[in-house]
Amino acid sequence: MTKLFKNETKIKIKTENIKTKVNWRILTKFIVVHNYFVLFKINKQGHNTHLYSSDFLIVRRTLEFQIKITFDRPYKPAEDKFAVEFVIGPSPQYSKGTYIPVFPNEERQSVWRGRIVETSDNVVTMGITTSPECIVGKYMIYIGVKLPYNIYYLKHTQSRYVFLNSDPVFLDDEEEREECVMNELGIIYHGAYDDVSERAWNYGQFEFGVLDACLFIMDKADMPLSNRGDVIKVTRVASAMLNSRDDDGVLVGNWSGDYTYGVPPTSWTGSVEILLDYAGSRGTPVCYAQCWVYAAVFNTFLRCLGIPGRVVTNFFSAHDNDGNLKMDIILDENGKLDRNRTKDSIWNYHCWNECFMARSDLPPGFGGWQVVDATPQETSDGMFRCGPASVAAVKHGQICYPFDAPFVFAEVNSDVIFYRRQKDGTLEVVKVNPTHVGRMVLTKAVLHDGRRDITDQYKFPEGSPEERRVLEKAEEFGCQREKASLPQSDVEVEIPTLDVRVGDNFDVTLQFKNHSDQRRTADVYVTGTVVYYTGVPSAEVVFKTPKKVLVRGEDYMHKLVEQANIHFIATGKIKETGQIITAMKVITIHNPKLIVKVTGSPRVSEEMYVSVEFTNPFKFSLENVDLRMEGPGIMPFKRKQYSLIAPGTSIMWTETFSPRRAGSTKLIASLDCAALRQVYGETELTIQQ
Secondary structure, three states: OOOOOOOOOOOOOOOOOOOOOOOOHHHOOOOOOOEEEEEEHHHHOOOOOOOOOOOOEEEEOOOOOEEEEEOOOOOEEEEEEEOEEOOOOOOOOHHHHEEEEEEEOOOOOOOOOOEEEEOOEEEEEEEEOOOOOOEEEEEEEEEEEEOOEEEEEEOOOOEEEEEEEEEOOOOOHHHHHHHHHHOOOEEEEEEOOOOEEEEEEEEEOOOHHHHHHHHHHHHHHHOOHHHHHHHHHHHHHHHOEEEEEOOOOOOOEEEOOOOOOOOOOOOOEEEEHHHHHHHHHOOOOOOOOOOOHHHHHHHHHHHOOOOOOOEEEEEEOOOOOOOOOEEEEEEOOOOOOOOOOOOOOOEEEEEEEEEEEEOOOOOOOOOOOEEEEEEOOEEEEEEEOOOEHHHHHHOOOOOOOOOHHHHHHHHHHHHEEEEEEOOOOOOEEEEEEEEOOOEEEEEEEOOOOEEOOOHHHOOOOOOHHHHHHHHHHHOOOOOOOOOOOOOOOOOEEOOOOOOOOOOOOOEOOEEEEOOOOOOOOOEEEEEEEEEEEOOEEEEEEEEEOOOOEEEHHHHHHHHEEEEEEEHHHEEEEOOOOOEEEEEEEEEEEEEOOEEEEEEOEEEOOOEEEEEEEEOOOOOOOOOEEEEEEEOOOEEEEEEEEEEOOOOEEEEEEEEEEEOOOOEEEEEEEEEOOOOOOEEEEEEEEEEEE
C-alpha cells in the first residue's frame, strides 16, 4: 500500500472492521470523524441506478457521486488531512487497483478524483469521481484521518458501493441507452424468416439479488479482480460462464426433447429465477437452456453491469465449424435428398447477443456493437464461448481481428451447396444457393415493441459489388467458398409460405416457373421432416412426388418437437436438360395462446389481480402442465401445475399482486407440457404512483 501522507506509518488494510489504537487525549486535539452518510437518493438518480432493488449504493464509473462526512468540529483544509479509502477483495493493493485512496484537494490526487463540494458547520460534502478502468464490483469504504503518529480509521460496516460500467461502454444515443441498459422487458424473435414469431422476456436486471448473482458469476469463474475493469475480459469470461460445458457455469444446454430433470427451455419466462437459483446454490448449473435462453440471461448480465446489450436473432444461421462457408446437402443421382449422407445443419434461427463497447485493441472503426454468444457451439481458446467479435469487422470481412470473427462471419455468409452423388460415390456440385443463410437479422426496436431489421449491419446486399469485395477479403484470411461455375437453370420451384395452426390439415403446393420458351418436364421429390430449430431432423412426416402434398394433423401431431417446425425440401431433375431444381421451406406450426387479464387499480402498493386462461383445443388430454408467470417491478415469479387438462376443458389461474413501482410494464405467462410447448401470453399495463 502506498502512503497516504508524508512520513506516515504504513498500515495494511483488511476488509474486517479496522480501528487502530489511539491515545484519545491526543486525539481530541485533532479532527475526528463521527460518521459519514451516502446521499442515496441524489447519487442513484444521478447515476440512473434508482431501479436496483438493493440496500447498497450503486454508482457508475466516471460519474461523480457524493458523500457527507461529519467531524467533531469544523473542517480546516490547511490543517486537517483525511482520505476516503475504497478497498475490494481480500488483499487490497494500490498497484492492482484494489485499494484506492481519494483525497479532498487538488494538490494530492490518486487514480480517482476527489473534491470538496460544500462545507457546513462540521459537515463536509465530498464529490468522488472514479476512473474509467476501475474494477466493477463491491467496495468497502473507510475514512482515514492523519494523526501525529498513526492514522485513525472509521468504517461503517454496512456501507458498500457497487461500481458499474460507464465510460468504455457509453452510448451517445439517449434512447438507445434507455432501451439497451435500462429496459427490463425484451422481445425474442424465433420461427422462420418469413413467418417470424416473438415472445416476451423479463430480463429483470434490477430485481433483488440479480446484481449479486452477476457478480457471483465472475467470482465463480475465479476471474482476477484486476481484470474486472476491462469490459472485453468481462464479456469474454461471461460468455464462457453462462453455459456449463467446461466450468460449471449457469445453464445446462439440452436439445434432446427430454427435460425430465429440469425445466424445459420453452417454459422460462425470465432470467431472474435462473440467476437466483444459480447464485443461491453457490454455483450448481440450472437445467435447461437453448440458444434464446442463453442469450436472454446473458443480456440480463450485461444490462445489470451497465453494459448496453441486446438479443439478436439470425434466421437460417449456419453452424460452420471449419470456416469453409459451405453447408452441404447431398442428393442421389435422381435428385432425391440423401438424409443419411447430409450431415450439415442450418439452424432455422439462432439467438446471440450484441454488447456495445470501445475496442482499443482494434483499429479505429471497429468499436461499437460486438457479438458475444454463450450458446456452446465451438470452443474458443479452449472454452465454449464466442466473442466479443466486432460487427463492423464481420460486415467488412476483416475476420483477422479477435475474437471469433470467422465463426460469426460464417453464420451469416455461408453458401448452401447441393451435391449429386454419382454411382461411383463421387460428388458433383449441381446448385449453389448463396442467399439462404443469414436471410434476416432482427432485434427489438428502441423503446417500443416493434422489430428492427439489422441485416445491413452484418452484410452488404447479396450480389452487390461491396459483398464480392468482402468475400474476397475474407478469403485472404482463410475462408473458403465454392468456386464452381454452374449454368443458370431455366426452371425455378418455390414452396409458398403457409399459416398453419397446430393440428390443422394443410396442403404444401409447389410453384414452378419456366423461363425458357420450351416445354419442361420435372421429376420432383418432396420430403417433409419434423426438425428441431437447430435443423436436426426428428422424424419424417411425408415423402411424396406429386405437385401438391396433403399433410394431415394426425401425421405430424405425435411427432412434433418443441419448436413445432416441419422442414420441407423439394428436389428434382429436369428431364430435358438434366438440371437440378431445389426449394426449401420451414413451416412453423402455430400453437394456441394464453389469455392474460388484469383487474384492479393500477397503482403502486394497491392490490391487483391477474388471471391466466387456457382451453385445450385438442382431442387428447394434456398431462403434467406447468404454468409460470412474472412481471418486472410488479410481481415476482409464480408457478402452478395441473396434472390433467382434458380435451375441450378450460383452466383459469388467478393470483394477486401489488406493484412495487410506477411505469409501463408487462405480465408474462407460459404454459408447458410434454405434448405442447411454446405457449405464451402477456398483457401490458401502466402503473401510476
